Amino acid sequence: MITVVIPTIGRASLKAAIPEGVPVIVVEDTERRGPAAARNAGWRAAQTPWVVFLDDDVVPGEGWVEALVKDLEGLPENVAGSQGRIEVPLPRDRRPTDAERNTAGLADAEWITADMAYRRAALEKVGGFDERFPRAYREDADLALRLREAGFRLVRGERVTRHPVRDDGFWSSVRFQRGNADDALMRRIHGPEWRSLIGAGGLLPRHAATTALGLTAIALATARALALARNRAGRRGHALRGLPGALAFALSAAGWAALTVKFAWERIAPGPRTPGEVARMVVTSVAIPPAACLHRLRGELRVRR
Structure with a gap:
């Protein structure tokens, strides 16, 4: 009746x-084609009426198969489809x-x-997962939307699966901005209201506004420095024009x-506020807005091709 597929x-x-x-x-993704392609290979190899997809970093709860x-x-x-209930163990002492x-x-x-x-x-x-989504991001939401558009319903089950927190390193939040490229594909497939359809914020x-202000400040500072280099410093007329x-x-x-301070504080305030965490939030809060915009631009160019 059931086959489990794990990319x-x-x-x-x-x-x-x-x-x-x-x-x-x-399914071992040795060629790094992405989880969508790996899951497609898995469910097509299965012969059962139901296929259950699990990630390779979760832990099914006790009695999971029976549930x-x-x-x-x-x-x-x-x-x-039936979705399991995900539990994420968080520290109790901080x-x-x-x-x-x-x-x-x-x-x-x-x-x-x-x-x-x-x-x-x-x-x-519906043809399974869309393999144009190259990473573990939005490919599951895209499939759910296409199934609902085809007239199917999706429900939540009672089984429980635990998802431990991984330590992906200092720059993980910046690397995760790559998903903005996939958001461009979601918009192309499902229209501008796709976020409301999946309940995503x-x-x-705001990142675009932050990036635009930062680039403007850099451009103006650069132009002013070049102008001062071309003209003799201290000329009254130049100073007034500047x-x-x-x-x-x-x-x-x-x-x-x-905007950068606001973003950083929103990430710092609810956390443990240790020196290491604060430093990480400050540095990555500077890097995230331009990274998000760059990846979204890359995604928009890709879908237009």
């Missing part, structure tokens, strides 16, 4: 993700870090393939600083 890139956590008592297909069977038994034919809070958000996310069961027939009808407009430019630079720099 992997060779994480040590894979062993804990494999449930007992049910057929499991592990899964109960979740799927008796579902009407118009129900294409506030969670920014990375831990981001992972904890998976508990409320819709239709994520950390634990998602689909009818094989429904996957066949976004900070890109006042509007100096004011524009001051306003742009102040706007960039205000």
Whole structure:
């Protein structure tokens, strides 16, 4: 009745993700084609009516297989998928870090393939995952939207899967901005209202404003420095002509600083506020807005090709 499919890139956590008592297909993504392609290979190799996708860094809860069977038994034919309940263990002796809070958000996310069961027939009808999504980001939401557009329903089950927090390094929040490129594809496929359809928010407009102010300040400062280099310093006429430019630079720099400080504090305030965490939030809060905009621009150019 059920086959479990787990795409992997060779994480040590894979062993804990494999449930007992049910057929499991592990697809190793050796060519780095992405989880969408790996999951497609897995469900097409399965012969059962239901295929359950797990990530290679989750831990199915006690009695997971029995709870899964109960979740799927008796579902009407118009129900294409059943989502497991994701639990993210957080420290009890301190506030969670920014990375831990981001992972904890998976508990409320819709239709994520950390634990998602689909009818094989429904996957066949819509063609499975869209392999144009190259990373573990938005490919699951895209599939869910296409299934609902095809007339299917998706439900939540009662089985529980734990998703531990990984330590992805100091710059992980900056690397995660690559997903903005996939947001461009989501907009192209599902229209400008796609975020409301999956209940997702976004900070890109604010990041764009922050980046624009920062680039403006840099451009004005560079132009002023070049002008001073070409003219003799201290000439009264030049100084008067430069006042509007100096004011524009001051306003742009102040706007960039205000937005950057606001963003950093929003990430620092709910956390443990240790020196290391504060330093990480300050540095990455400067880097995230331009990184997000750059990746979104890259995504927009890609979908237009």
